[in-house]
Amino acid sequence: MQFLGKDIGANLIGGVWGQASDGATFAVTDPATGSTLGHVPSATADDTARAIDAAYAAFLKYREDPVSARAEKLRRLSALISQHQEALARIMTAEQGKPLPEARAEVASSAAYVLWFAEEARRSMGDVIPSPWAGRKLMTTRHPIGVVAAITPWNFPSSMLARKIGPALAAGCCVVVKPASATPYSALVWGVLVEMAGFPAGAVNIVTGSARVIAGELTRNPKVRKLTFTGSTEVGKMLIRDCADTVKKVSMELGGNAPFIVFDDADLDRAIDGAMIAKFRNAGQTCICSNRIFVQSGIHDAFVARLVARTEKMVVGPGAQDGVEIGPMIDDAAVEKTQGLIDDAVSGGASVLTGGGRHPQGGCFFKPTVVAGATPAMRIAQEEIFGPVAAIYRFETEEELIAQANDSTYGLAAYVYTRDLGRTFRMQDALEYGLIGVNEVLIVTPEVPFGGLKESGLGKEGGWQGLEDFLETKYTCIGGLQAQ
Ligand code: NAP
Numbered sequence: 001m002q003f004l005g006k007d008i009g010a011n012l013i014g015g016v017w018g019q020a021s022d023g024a025t026f027a028v029t030d031p032a033t034g035s036t037l038g039h040v041p042s043a044t045a046d047d048t049a050r051a052i053d054a055a056y057a058a059f060l061k062y063r064e065d066p067v068s069a070r071a072e073k074l075r076r077l078s079a080l081i082s083q084h085q086e087a088l089a090r091i092m093t094a095e096q097g098k099p100l101p102e103a104r105a106e107v108a109s110s111a112a113y114v115l116w117f118a119e120e121a122r123r124s125m126g127d128v129i130p131s132p133w134a135g136r137k138l139m140t141t142r143h144p145i146g147v148v149a150a151i152t153p154w155n156f157p158s159s160m161l162a163r164k165i166g167p168a169l170a171a172g173c174c175v176v177v178k179p180a181s182a183t184p185y186s187a188l189v190w191g192v193l194v195e196m197a198g199f200p201a202g203a204v205n206i207v208t209g210s211a212r213v214i215a216g217e218l219t220r221n222p223k224v225r226k227l228t229f230t231g232s233t234e235v236g237k238m239l240i241r242d243c244a245d246t247v248k249k250v251s252m253e254l255g256g257n258a259p260f261i262v263f264d265d266a267d268l269d270r271a272i273d274g275a276m277i278a279k280f281r282n283a284g285q286t287c288i289c290s291n292r293i294f295v296q297s298g299i300h301d302a303f304v305a306r307l308v309a310r311t312e313k314m315v316v317g318p319g320a321q322d323g324v325e326i327g328p329m330i331d332d333a334a335v336e337k338t339q340g341l342i343d344d345a346v347s348g349g350a351s352v353l354t355g356g357g358r359h360p361q362g363g364c365f366f367k368p369t370v371v372a373g374a375t376p377a378m379r380i381a382q383e384e385i386f387g388p389v390a391a392i393y394r395f396e397t398e399e400e401l402i403a404q405a406n407d408s409t410y411g412l413a414a415y416v417y418t419r420d421l422g423r424t425f426r427m428q429d430a431l432e433y434g435l436i437g438v439n440e441v442l443i444v445t446p447e448v449p450f451g452g453l454k455e456s457g458l459g460k461e462g463g464w465q466g467l468e469d470f471l472e473t474k475y476t477c478i479g480g481l482q483a484q
Contacts, residue, residue, distance in 0.1 A: 001028070001038040003087060003189045011041045011208060012191035013053030015201020020209065021047050022123035028184060031097040031328040031364045040184045048176070048217035049204035055147045055174040057224045060204025067121050070470030074118035074170060077197035081111040081162075084193070084337035088158065092186045093319040095155055097327040097364070098282050100320055109446075110162035112146050114464065116446035117166035120467045124171065135482035142471045144172030145249060146225035149218035151178045151211075151239070153231045154330055155285045157186035160253070161229045161463040163450070165190060165204060168228075169468035176224070177206045178215060180231075182330055182369060183470040184208040188199045215239065222246045226470065229253070230287075232384075233410070233455050240458075249467045251459035253287070254452060255384045256412030258433070259405035259468035263398075266417035275390065278415055278441040280314065280368055283326050284388040285334070287456075288413035288444070289437065291385055292374070293392045294401055300394050304372055307390060308353045314368045316359050326388055335364055338387030341454035345371050345380045345391065355389070377406055384410075398423065402430045411453030415441055434460075 001008050009025075010017040019025070024042035041047075062070075081088065089103035095274070096103070126140040150164040157179060168175045179187030187206055194204045200328030209215055218224055219242035227243050229236055230253040243250050260278055262271045278290040295303045319327035329335050335358060342356055364387055374380055374391040385391065395401045405414065414433035418424060424438050435450045438442040444450055449463035459469045 001091065001185050003091065003185075004191055006192055008185055008187070008188040008192065010039050010108065011047065012050075012188070012204070012206045013047065013051045014040070014057070015195075017191070024209070026181065026324045028095055028182075029459055030094050031330055032320075037185070037189060038096055040188070040208045042216055043207040045213050045217040048207050048214045049221060051176045051207050052147060052221050052223050054202040056178050057115055058200055059144070059147055059172075059174040062174055062200055062203055065172070067124070069356045070170060070172065071118045071121045072200050074114055074121065074166065077193055077199075077384040078111045078118060078319065080193050080196055081107060081167070085111070088186070088189055090320065091189060092158060092183070095185050096154060097319050097330065099300065099327050100326045102282060103319065106156060106159050109159045113159065113162040113446045114166040114199070116462070117170040117467065120167070120464060121170035123464065124467060124471055126473070136477055136479045137481060138475070138477050140473050140475050141465070142475055144175060145472050147223050147459045148175045148226045148228060148470065149175045149178070149224045149446055150175055151215060151218070151227070151229045151231065152180060152187065154180035154182035155282060155287070157183035160188055161190060163466065164228045164230075165194075167461075167470045168466045169203065171467055173226070173470050174220060175205065177204065177217065178211070179206070179208060181208065181211070211235075211434055215242070219243050219248070220246070224248060226250070228469070232469070236457070251449070251461070252457040253461060254412075254455065254457045255290070255410055256287045256452065256456055257291045257382075257384060257410040258288055258413040258415065258482055259431075260293045260415045261405060261417065261427070262293070262295045262299060262303055262399060263416070263418040263420070263423065264296045266299060266420060266421050267305065268299065271303065271314065271417040272310060274417065274439075274441040275307055276310055276417065279390045280311075280326060280388050285386050286332060287383070287384075290415060291391070292381055292405075293390055294395050294405060295392060296401075297394055297396055304353065304364050304370070304392055307392075308370050310370045311370050311390065314356050316361060316365055316368065326368055329366055330335070330385060331364060334387060335366055337387065338389060341380045341385055341387075342369065342371060342382065342389060345374055345378045348375065348378045348403055350374045350378065350380075350391070355379040376407055382408070396482050398426070406430070406432045411457035413437070430483065
């Protein structure tokens with residue numbers, strides 16, 4: 001795979017592009033065709049340790065850079081991402097499968113996050129604290145935490161990296177990235193871009209390959225002071241445990257089980273538009289996808305009929321093809337898991353109103369599906385669906401709804417459709433979710449803190465909070481200031 005004339009089938013360690021020390025590689029597949037796009041290195045634990053050493057060596061110098069210089073490089077990086085948006089989007093669609101307009105939007109979001117952190121870099125301020133003692137000054141100062149390990153998922157292979165590389169470089173940290181094996185090219189392109197933006201060798205290192213091998217070294221190595229992870233709750237929990245021995249700071253952006261709630265008084269047109277986006281974007285493979293659609297009984301039948309009609313019109317096909325709204329799922333295991341959840345729901349009494357199985361296009365394509373009559377005990381209610389399946393639950397009262405919506409170990413995103421202002425605020429208080437959209441589903445932007453409650457995560461990405469996680473606070477007390 002080429003990007004700007006460079007072969008990106010290599011890892012970047014300390015400013016040098018190369019292969020794994022034992023020469024091992026793995027194939028990257030286009031989920032729309034099953035064809036091989038190319039091969040990337042399968043890095044060893046020693047390669048990962050070299051990447052950490054390179055990041056540490058770079059950090060000792062990079063942290064001395066004036067903040068204005070860091071901000072200027074980040075602005076250049078943001079501009080480069082925007083300038084090469086089309087090429088970056090096409091690489092993403094090729095390996096991830098999402099429709100090109102979604103890939104373009106994700107690349108634009110990456111540029112926006114990097115620009116946001118270029119601006120936030122200049123606001124990493126400490127405090128001067130009123131002293132209870134005479135002749136002393138008390139203050140806090142902010143310092144970059146050190147070497148950061150970033151592990152990212154395949155569903156948003158660029159923007160999830162932007163939310164980690166952006167604040168890390170803004171804070172003065174250097175990074176070792178381990179991208180998802182399904183989508184390594186969307187990470188490797190960042191290596192080319194950070195070099196073009198003028199970041200020093202070692203500021204960003206990228207190693208691809210076995211998660212266990214690479215993450216094993218990243219979590220074990222004491223030079224890594226922070227791990228920032230986006231992925232499943234299952235893996236996140238293991239990584240938290242693995243970081244305990246060296247007491248690393250961790251940020252975790254984990255799974256979700258978003259309720260999408262439609263009350264009788266909702267604007268139905270708006271709720272349907274919202275449901276289509278919140279459910280089917282990225283073929284339903286989104287952590288903030290609506291996983292459980294709760295519809296109040298007075299509006300239930302009208303909502304379901306409209307949702308089915310819209311779902312049946314969706315255009316399924318290769319993401320690079322014009323007009324396609326749903327691309328392939330990431331791999332066959334994802335297709336099988338989605339099918340299993342539908343089969344379990346049907347065996348429990350739910351009915352498939354449209355879709356329900358593999359798409360005639362074959363391969364990893366799945367029919368956009370609506371399942372009605374789902375109940376909280378079904379697997380489809382308890383697990384992340386991570387596929388293009390809208391599961392609908394009927395409810396009667398607000399009290400019943402709140403209990404059901406919060407009946408999840410996850411707490412990432414929730415959506416509410418209502419025109420009642422009092423209910424809006426009651427929902428804001430009652431819903432145990434880190435992100436809440438009321439009459440809106442496109443609520444994520446660099447200016448706001450993104451992060452889950454409960455088992456959906458620790459820490460925030462974006463907003464002023466997004467920089468905090470990459471900084472340490474030191475307190476200094478300066479005494480002996482009285483006149484002698
Ligand atoms: P995943 O299986 O947890 O993988 C995520 C990353 O962790 C990949 O780089 C993966 O590498 C690596 N990994 C896998 N097993 C590992 C292990 N034993 N030790 C260390 N690292 C390991 O998740 P995914 O399937 O890529 O992504 C989907 C999940 O991410 C969903 O649960 C979704 O909700 C969540 N997500 C959350 C957010 C958020 O902001 N909260 C955003 C996007 C996605 P390999 O690819 O090499 O296995």
